[in-house]
Amino acid sequence: MQWTTEQRYTRIEDIAEKDLTALKEKVDRSPWRQTYHIQPETGLLNDPNGFSFYNGEYHLFYQWFPLGPVHGIKYWYHTKSKDLVHWENAGIAIRPNDDIDSHGAYSGSGIEHNGQLYLMYTGNTRDDQWVRHPKQNIAVMDEKGVIEKWKTPVIDHVPDDYTDHFRDPKVWKENGTFYAIIGAQRTDKTGCVVLYSSPDMEKWTFEGEIKTGLPRFGYMWECPDYFTVDDQGVFIFSPQGIAPDGDHYHNIYQSGYVLGNLDVHTQTIQHSDFHELDRGFDFYAPQTMETPDGRRIMVGWMGLPEIAYPTDAHGWAHCLTLPREITIENGRLIQRPVRELQSLxxxxxxxxxxxxxxxxxxxxxxxxxxxxxxxxxxxxxxxxxxxxxxxxxxxxxxxxxxxxxxxxxxxxxxxxxxxxxxxxxxxxxxxxxxxxxxxxxxxxxxxxxxxxxxxxxxxxxxxxxxxxxxxxxxxxxxxxxxxxxxxxxx
Structure with missing residues (x-):
C-alpha cells in the first residue's frame, strides 16, 4: 500500500486497541519471524540507539514506527538484557510528543552520568512549510527505568554552513569532558561530522567540523561513532552517495570505518583508508558500546533505508544483528560474535x-x-x-x-x-x-x-x-x- 504523509505521522496513541491487536496478529502469522534476533512486535525497526550498560543490565533502544513497515514518525523502543543474548522488551522509551521532537525521535546514544543513563538524541521537527529543524535533546533514565525528557534542547540550531541533515549524536567522555559527534551535511551537499563538547551534558559548545582525509565522500554521513580499542582510535560512519567500485559499495548506502586517533582539541583525525564493515546486503547504522569487562561491542540494523522487504506485506520490517565484539588486529577491524551467544x-x-x-x-x-x-x-x-x-x-x-x-x-x-x-x-x-x-x-x-x-x-x-x-x-x-x-x- 502507499502510505500518505498523514498516515506516516499518525501516532500509536491515536490508534484503537483493536486495530493494534489486529496488526499484531497479522505480524505473528508471518512465516519469517525471527527466533533469536531482536525484531519489532509490529511495524518498522531501524537504527540501534542508546546502546549501553547501566544498573547491571545492557540497554539497547531502536528506532520504531509501530503502525507499519514504513519510515513514519519515529519512537525509541527499549529492550534490555543481562547477557547480550536474551532480550526483554521494555516498551516505548521516548515518545515524539513534544515541540522538541514533534515529527520524530531520531537516533542518538547513551552514557551513564550522575548515577543515571543520559540519552542524547535528535528531535525531528518541522514548521508549517514542512522545513526541518533538528534539535539535539536529552532524556534521562533512572534506576527504576523511568525516562524523562528535558523540555528544551541542549543544541537548538544547526551551525552555519550545514543543512538540516544534522543528526545522530554519539556521546563519550574523555579526560573529564563529554564529547558528541553529529552526522552532518555541508551546504555544498557533501557529508561530514562535527564535534561538540560539554562539561556536564547540559551546556554544549560547537568545536567545529572534524577534518578528515575524505572531504568529498558522499552527500551525508549518518550514525557516526568514535571510540578506542587498545588505544587505537576507530571512527565508524554510514556515508550516503558512494558509487560502486569493484566488489565494494553495492548497497544503496554503506557503513564503514577508518582507523585513526581523533584529536579533540584540533578536531583532526589522521586515518587509514575507508573500509566497509560488512560485505553483505543488509547492514547499516551500527552503534557500539563498552562492556563492564572492557570489550567493545557493536550492533547494526539488519536492513537498509528505501528498500522494500517481503515482510512488508505482513505488517513489519527489519531486525537487529547479533552483538559482535570488535578488536583491531594487524591493522584490520575484526568482528566476532560475542562469546555469550554460545549459550544458544x-x-x-x-x-x-x-x-x-x-x-x-x-x-x-x-x-x-x-x-x-x-x-x-x-x-x-x-x-x-x-x-x-x-x-x-x-x-x-x-x-x-x-x-x-x-x-x-x-x-x-x-x-x-x-x-x-x-x-x-x-x-x-x-x-x-x-x-x-x-x-x-x-x-x-x-x-x-x-x-x-x-x-x-x-x-x-x-x-x-x-x-x-x-x-x-x-x-x-x-x-x-x-x-x-x-x-x-x-
Missing part, C-alpha cells in the same frame, strides 16, 4: 568429508535456525562452499572461489527477492588455503563470519518453509571439509 547452542552434530567435484549432505544437518562452523582445506578444487536453506528450487550459496581468491554470497535463489536492482551477489577478496565459515542462520537472515571475523556478510533471506537442507560442495577438484552444527531454539 542446542544439539551438536559433527561431520567430515573429502569432497571431489561433488555435493554432499550429512545426516541431521538441516534446519532453519542454527549455528554452523565449517572449515575447508583446499587441495586442488577451483571452488568449495555451503548451500543453506535448500529445497528443490531455493538455496543460499556461500562459495570460496580459489581461482578468483574471493568469498561469494549468492542469494539469487534464496526465496522471495529483495532489492534485486542492487544485485543478488556480494563478494570480497580472500587469499587462503584454508577457509572457515561461521554461520548464524535464523528464519529470515544469515550472518556469516569468514576466517574468524576477518570479513562479515549480513543478509536477510526469505526462503519457503520447507527450505531446510544444508549441502557442502567442491567443484573442479578436491577439498576437505569439517563441520559442526548446533540447533538454536525449537
Amino acid at each position: 547452542r542446542g544439539i551438536q552434530m559433527e561431520a567430515a568429508a573429502e569432497l571431489s567435484n561433488e555435493t554432499k549432505t550429512f545426516d541431521s544437518f538441516s534446519g532453519t535456525s542454527f549455528e554452523l562452523i565449517c572449515s575447508f582445506t583446499i587441495h586442488d578444487a577451483a571452488s568449495c562452499g555451503i548451500e543453506i536453506r535448500v529445497n528443490e528450487n531455493e538455496k543460499t550459496v556461500i562459495t570460496y572461489d580459489a581461482v578468483q581468491k574471493k568469498v561469494i554470497l549468492d542469494r539469487t535463489f534464496s526465496g522471495s527477492p529483495v532489492s534485486t536492482d542492487y544485485g543478488t551477489v556480494r563478494s570480497c577478496h580472500l587469499d587462503a588455503e584454508c577457509v572457515t565459515f561461521q554461520l548464524f542462520v535464523d528464519s529470515s537472515s544469515l550472518e556469516l563470519f569468514v576466517n574468524d571475523g576477518l570479513d562479515v556478510f549480513t543478509s536477510r533471506i526469505f526462503p519457503s518453509d520447507d527450505c531446510t537442507g544444508i549441502r557442502f560442495f567442491a567443484s573442479g577438484g578436491r577439498a576437505s571439509c569439517r563441520a559442526v552444527k548446533w540447533t538454536i531454539g525449537g
Whole structure:
C-alpha cells in the first residue's frame, strides 16, 4: 500500500486497541519471524540507539514506527538484557510528543552520568512549510527505568554552513569532558561530522567540523561513532552517495570505518583508508558500546533505508544483528560474535568429508535456525562452499572461489527477492588455503563470519518453509571439509 504523509505521522496513541491487536496478529502469522534476533512486535525497526550498560543490565533502544513497515514518525523502543543474548522488551522509551521532537525521535546514544543513563538524541521537527529543524535533546533514565525528557534542547540550531541533515549524536567522555559527534551535511551537499563538547551534558559548545582525509565522500554521513580499542582510535560512519567500485559499495548506502586517533582539541583525525564493515546486503547504522569487562561491542540494523522487504506485506520490517565484539588486529577491524551467544547452542552434530567435484549432505544437518562452523582445506578444487536453506528450487550459496581468491554470497535463489536492482551477489577478496565459515542462520537472515571475523556478510533471506537442507560442495577438484552444527531454539 502507499502510505500518505498523514498516515506516516499518525501516532500509536491515536490508534484503537483493536486495530493494534489486529496488526499484531497479522505480524505473528508471518512465516519469517525471527527466533533469536531482536525484531519489532509490529511495524518498522531501524537504527540501534542508546546502546549501553547501566544498573547491571545492557540497554539497547531502536528506532520504531509501530503502525507499519514504513519510515513514519519515529519512537525509541527499549529492550534490555543481562547477557547480550536474551532480550526483554521494555516498551516505548521516548515518545515524539513534544515541540522538541514533534515529527520524530531520531537516533542518538547513551552514557551513564550522575548515577543515571543520559540519552542524547535528535528531535525531528518541522514548521508549517514542512522545513526541518533538528534539535539535539536529552532524556534521562533512572534506576527504576523511568525516562524523562528535558523540555528544551541542549543544541537548538544547526551551525552555519550545514543543512538540516544534522543528526545522530554519539556521546563519550574523555579526560573529564563529554564529547558528541553529529552526522552532518555541508551546504555544498557533501557529508561530514562535527564535534561538540560539554562539561556536564547540559551546556554544549560547537568545536567545529572534524577534518578528515575524505572531504568529498558522499552527500551525508549518518550514525557516526568514535571510540578506542587498545588505544587505537576507530571512527565508524554510514556515508550516503558512494558509487560502486569493484566488489565494494553495492548497497544503496554503506557503513564503514577508518582507523585513526581523533584529536579533540584540533578536531583532526589522521586515518587509514575507508573500509566497509560488512560485505553483505543488509547492514547499516551500527552503534557500539563498552562492556563492564572492557570489550567493545557493536550492533547494526539488519536492513537498509528505501528498500522494500517481503515482510512488508505482513505488517513489519527489519531486525537487529547479533552483538559482535570488535578488536583491531594487524591493522584490520575484526568482528566476532560475542562469546555469550554460545549459550544458544542446542544439539551438536559433527561431520567430515573429502569432497571431489561433488555435493554432499550429512545426516541431521538441516534446519532453519542454527549455528554452523565449517572449515575447508583446499587441495586442488577451483571452488568449495555451503548451500543453506535448500529445497528443490531455493538455496543460499556461500562459495570460496580459489581461482578468483574471493568469498561469494549468492542469494539469487534464496526465496522471495529483495532489492534485486542492487544485485543478488556480494563478494570480497580472500587469499587462503584454508577457509572457515561461521554461520548464524535464523528464519529470515544469515550472518556469516569468514576466517574468524576477518570479513562479515549480513543478509536477510526469505526462503519457503520447507527450505531446510544444508549441502557442502567442491567443484573442479578436491577439498576437505569439517563441520559442526548446533540447533538454536525449537
